[in-house]
Amino acid sequence: MGKRVAVVLAGCGVYDGSEIHEASAVLVHLSREGAQAEVFAPNISQMHVVDHVKGQPTPEQRNVLVESARIARGNIKDLAQLDVKGLDALIIPGGFGVAKNLSTWATQGKNCSVCREVEDVLRAFHAAHKPIGLCCISPVLAAKLFPGCEVTVGHDTECEKWPYAKTAESLRELGCKHVNSHVSEIHVDPRNRLVTTSAFMCNAPIHEIHDGIGNMVKEVVRLA
Numbered sequence: 001m002g003k004r005v006a007v008v009l010a011g012c013g014v015y016d017g018s019e020i021h022e023a024s025a026v027l028v029h030l031s032r033e034g035a036q037a038e039v040f041a042p043n044i045s046q047m048h049v050v051d052h053v054k055g056q057p058t059p060e061q062r063n064v065l066v067e068s069a070r071i072a073r074g075n076i077k078d079l080a081q082l083d084v085k086g087l088d089a090l091i092i093p094g095g096f097g098v099a100k101n102l103s104t105w106a107t108q109g110k111n112c113s114v115c116r117e118v119e120d121v122l123r124a125f126h127a128a129h130k131p132i133g134l135c136c137i138s139p140v141l142a143a144k145l146f147p148g149c150e151v152t153v154g155h156d157t158e159c160e161k162w163p164y165a166k167t168a169e170s171l172r173e174l175g176c177k178h179v180n181s182h183v184s185e186i187h188v189d190p191r192n193r194l195v196t197t198s199a200f201m202c203n204a205p206i207h208e209i210h211d212g213i214g215n216m217v218k219e220v221v222r223l224a
């Protein structure tokens with residue numbers, strides 16, 4: 001029987017939700033590994049809605065679960081219904097929704113809080129020693145909840161290729177070990193059973209991001 005892997009989404013679109021290509025890469029690679037994806041999202045309203053042409057907020061209200069359902073092709077459940085017992089692993093793709101709807105990282109950085117349901121789910125998988133895969137900005141959730149954990153969000157020196165490199169410094173300030181890595185690489189924290197990769201934290205061609213996420217997914221399924 002294939003492994004059952006929970007995928008938690010944060011909306012639909014890089015600037016206010018889950019990064020669509022990252023979410024899709026996770027689903028594609030889970031399928032390739034013979035695993036069964038079960039998609040969840042919290043039933044809460046988004047912090048805001050961004051017009052992705054203008055890159056600016058619009059006066060609209062949208063629901064994280066309803067938006068995430070677009071990526072899940074309708075096959076999605078309320079995160080409140082997730083039961084860790086029937087699942088082998090957890091993966092959370094990136095996108096600003098992770099920093100805006102799953103946590104308050106976008107506005108509060110290392111002082112952020114993590115959405116209650118998301119915290120409960122991460123702690124449940126962690127306590128059960130089930131692997132957790134995170135990419136792009138999602139490792140900040142682990143850094144906030146599991147002090148001393150090891151993660152990567154790519155490189156820690158800002159340049160054209162690594163526009164969000166300051167995140168690594170914030171992770172160190174939270175007491176976590178940040179490991180520099182290339183977009184194709186993953187970092188595994190065996191003690192916390194965390195598998196992380198930088199994805200769109202890197203200004204890289206989209207196929208390299210797709211493949212890097214594939215390496216993360218493969219390792220999560222192997223550990224599950």
Ligand SMILES: *[C@@H]1O[C@H](CO)[C@@H](O)[C@H](O)[C@H]1NC(C)=O
Binds near residue numbers: 043065078
């Ligand atoms: C989400 O919450 C709203 C408002 O409480 C409710 O009407 C709706 O049924 C919920 N959706 C799901 C899928 O649980």
Ligand SMILES: *[C@@H]1O[C@H](CO)[C@@H](O)[C@H](O)[C@H]1NC(C)=O
Binds near residue numbers: 107108111
């Ligand atoms: C976090 O809180 C500290 C202490 O209140 C404050 O000095 C710092 O500016 C805050 N950092 C952010 C990113 O909000």
Ligand SMILES: CC(=O)N[C@H]1CO[C@H](CO)[C@@H](O)[C@@H]1O
Binds near residue numbers: 044045048
């Ligand atoms: C509308 C809104 O801000 N919704 C939520 C998005 O996520 C953050 C972090 O969990 C919540 O604090 C917000 O209430």
